[in-house]
Amino acid sequence: MSNFEGGGAVVTGSARGIGLAIATVLARHGASVVISDIDADAAGEAAAGLVAEGHRAIAVPCDVTDEAAVTALVDACRESFGSIEVMVNNAGITRDSTMAKMSLDDFRTVVDVHLTGAWLGTRAAGRVMREQRRGAIVNISSISGKVGNFGQTNYSAAKAGIIGLTKAAAREMAKYGVRVNAIQPGPIRTAMTAAMPPEVLDRMLESIPLGRIGEPEDVANAALFLGSDLSGFITGTVIEVAGGRNM
Numbered sequence: 001m002s003n004f005e006g007g008g009a010v011v012t013g014s015a016r017g018i019g020l021a022i023a024t025v026l027a028r029h030g031a032s033v034v035i036s037d038i039d040a041d042a043a044g045e046a047a048a049g050l051v052a053e054g055h056r057a058i059a060v061p062c063d064v065t066d067e068a069a070v071t072a073l074v075d076a077c078r079e080s081f082g083s084i085e086v087m088v089n090n091a092g093i094t095r096d097s098t099m100a101k102m103s104l105d106d107f108r109t110v111v112d113v114h115l116t117g118a119w120l121g122t123r124a125a126g127r128v129m130r131e132q133r134r135g136a137i138v139n140i141s142s143i144s145g146k147v148g149n150f151g152q153t154n155y156s157a158a159k160a161g162i163i164g165l166t167k168a169a170a171r172e173m174a175k176y177g178v179r180v181n182a183i184q185p186g187p188i189r190t191a192m193t194a195a196m197p198p199e200v201l202d203r204m205l206e207s208i209p210l211g212r213i214g215e216p217e218d219v220a221n222a223a224l225f226l227g228s229d230l231s232g233f234i235t236g237t238v239i240e241v242a243g244g245r246n247m
Contacts, residue, residue, distance in 0.1 A: 003229050004031040006056065008081030010073060011035065012064050012121060013091030015042035017190050018140070021216035022088055022223045023057070024050065029224060032056035032081040036073055037091070038063050056081070064091045064117030074124040083132060086227035087125035089118040089162075090140040092155075094192075099153045107154040114158035115165065122169050122180065130176040136227045137178065139166045140219070143186040143242045159184075163238055170236030179235040181226045186242025188214040209244035 009026045013019040015037035027033045027050050035050070037043040040061035050057035058080055062073045077084045092114045095106035118139050129135030144152055145159030163182055170180040187193060187204050193213060196204075205211065222241050225231050240247070 004029060004085055004227075006030060006032050006081065007083045007085035008032050008034065008077040009086035009088070009227065010077050010084060010121075010125065011088040011090055012062065012073075012117065013037055014088075015039050015046045018185065018188060018216045018219050019088075019090040020046050021220040022090060025217065025220040025224050026086060026088075026227065027053075027055035027057060029228075031086060031227075033058075034073065034077045034080070035059045036062045064089075064120060065112045067120055070117075070120040070124045074121075074128055078128055084125055084128050084135060086136050086138065087121055087129075088138045088140065088223055088227070089121040091117050092140070092158075094152070094155055096151045096155070098151050102154065107157075110154035111158045111161070114155070115161040118162050119165055122165065126169065126173055126176075126178060129178040130173070133177045135178045136231070137169070137173075137180040138223050138226045139180070139182040140223075141166075141182045141184045141238065143184045143240060143246055146184060146240075147246050166238070167236045174235055179226075179231070181231070181235060182238045183219060183222050183226070184238055184240045184242065185219045186214060186240065186245045188216060188219060188241075190216065207245050208242070209247075212243065214241060214243060 009031040011023040014023040023033045035047040043059040047057040047059035060076045141162040142159040144156045148156045166182040
């Protein structure tokens with residue numbers, strides 16, 4: 001799938017975790033990568049790590065809820081690498097609480113980062129990709145947007161909204177040769193799952209037919225596929241990367 005030929009790829013929320021795994025896999029398959037994160041220092045370190053491996057990468061700090069910042073992020077990719085072939089809207093946060101205890105601010109903040117951030121990223125990348133007449137946008141949703149999680153009305157609502165955004169944007173962008181798809185990760189080995197009590201993790205494993213927690217690279221490989229020409233006739237779809245959980 002090394003068909004990016006140095007073309008630019010932006011991954012938001014990519015200083016660490018799933019986002020960094022996606023950026024790394026894209027870079028290793030030929031993309032010139034923009035590491036973007038609200039944490040400027042961590043973004044710089046992540047980009048430097050990719051450069052040390054021999055890849056082309058830059059860091060561009062970005063608050064995905066800031067319209068001007070997202071526009072500048074996409075423009076930086078095009079100016080640095082000549083194009084934007086792939087846009088991965090991955091940035092996200094959690095503010096977990098039961099609905100009865102959740103503040104309105106915590107609801108709005110999570111929806112703003114996930115859903116508004118994905119919308120701004122899709123719109124900004126779409127503007128450039130329409131001119132290019134090509135490109136792939138990958139929005140990172142969650143299996144929580146399919147089944148809902150206790151204590152995550154904000155997160156589940158935002159992740160479900162990303163699916164609607166993806167399908168509507170795919171319809172609008174298809175005539176320009178731009179594809180828009182989404183990934184719904186299930187349980188993935190991150191800092192959050194590492195902090196779970198062993199008995200909780202064991203119960204989770206019992207619900208996964210493939211019998212293991214997912215790795216960040218599992219999500220990254222799905223993003224690589226959706227960003228590459230191997231998925232050239234795929235748009236408006238959702239890939240679950242969840243080991244069969246909730247199928």
